[in-house]
Amino acid sequence: MRFEQPKGRSVAMTYDHCLAIIRASAAMGCPSIGFVEALKFETGLRRIDVIGEWMPGDAGQPFHWRGLTAGNISKDLILTIETSKTHVGVVRDLTVLPLVVEAMKAYALPKLGPVVINEETGKPYYDNRYTKRFARVRETAGVPQYVWSMDSRAGAVTETIAATGSIERARDLATHTTAKMTERYARSNGLEEARQVAEAREKLRQCNAVKRV
Template sequence: MRKDRPGYKYRRRANGTLAHYWDPKRAVKGAPAWAKPQPIADDATDEQIVEICQALTDELRGKMDDTGPAVAYDGTLGSLLKLYRHDDLSPFQALKASTRARDYLPMLALIEETVGDRFVEELNGDDFRRWNKKWGNHGANVHRGHNAIRKLRAVLSYGTQKRFDDCRRAREILSLIRFEAPKARTVMLEYDHAVAVVEQAIKLERFSIALTQALQWDTALRRIDIIGEWLPAKAGEGGIVRGNTRWQGPSASVISSDLILTIEATSKTGSRSSHDLTLCPLTMLVLSKFDLPKIGPLIVNEKTKAPWRENYYAQAWREIAKDAGVPDHVWSMDTRAGAISETEAVSGIEAARKLATHSNAKTTLRYVRSDVLESNRATALARQKLRP
């Protein structure tokens, strides 16, 4: 089933033609009753259907997120979750929009769906251990189980700060339990993978994906610093707005006429990052195939003519990577680890730290996936040179 047109459905008419619709209940789990199906014009192209479905889905999510809690805290975990999400003074509001959307909201939805009807007063250690196993699919997905528990801790801590005694007691119990933590990721996307994705994307004329992949590899920039992100839109804000969200990201002007790429403030650290693209072979390969935009966003989805949303980009990248022979366990996000690891291998940890825009090398080392055997061989040879 295609994932780039959420909520799409069709009905075949008696004359054989198709009636296209967007169904909110297919688009968003738990869609409210007031959200009704919307017809799509019969002559809409596939690209237009993708754009319409994504726009309507984004708008619905925005409206659902703007809807305040239906009730005050009634002792259930579900009502506490609603307060945590919608209270103006909740720590949730201080999170970056991308962090909320990508990390917190899916886990909060999982907790609410599975145990939202439980009363906090009744919770004990056995409940938390059982939930961790369930959320982690009994060991098959340790990361998911661990992440859900972390979000539960955050929600109960919020309740404790609100002076809800039942939340304080539950949080104390949870603090006494140690859960299995996921192992650090050791996978990296290698140069051959990057080349394969770029070449396949060019073949399919998906230049936005080809350029993004090339820039990720050559500069080690995070994907969000290349394609941008969609943030909640404030009333009256201009720019590129879709639904209740507004795009923020690099424009075509970040690449100068002499091909110097400059990101003034990266998303994670706020550090400045600058690169001479004429020294970046993979990027130059892409630029030899198509012209950079003169104005507007640097990266635009060819089908929707709008900047990518991160989840839709990841889906499209995965399809291209699969066709290019990249293993399923290697992700787009692993490009950064690959680029940093290669830099560390040829230029040392300090050069890798600067490329990654990290303030200290300890952070950089978490990305390094260099072959230990090769590193130790180089060390052994260097030590031999110390002796006559």
């Protein structure tokens, strides 16, 4: 028996959505939510790599932490981490990421241990608790219900392609292994990219015309 695969999502979080979530989370006393969404939107990291998780050890060994820790962020705010899914090394300068800078006005980075802490418990989030709290912040922020936390990564890819016209750069940002995977995250019908190509070709024609004169 074969089951039809569910269709991929067609929603991407936008810059305005993310900014509204950052501000609402700060006002609600849970700026960690805004920080997580900002970091995902600006860097393309997966949520699990940002909020982290406890992993069971091998052969009865104790649990160990997998995810972002204070040691991954230097004093000059350079983030360095290996992604859990593709094991790709990621380096990002947080000082040049406006949404992250905005989020850090309300969210203080811990000096030790996991970076993302649930303000209600003083401990890292469980994934399901994070999504529930995100939903409350989203509602307060006035962001549509159809925008999910997972859509910030799609927003990162979509905005990168729109800004650069390069799916390769978007692939590198999202640490995908193939451009085909990146295309699945791009929420665009190709119109804006086609316009950029047309403008670039027109500029090339003008340059060639000048050279011939």
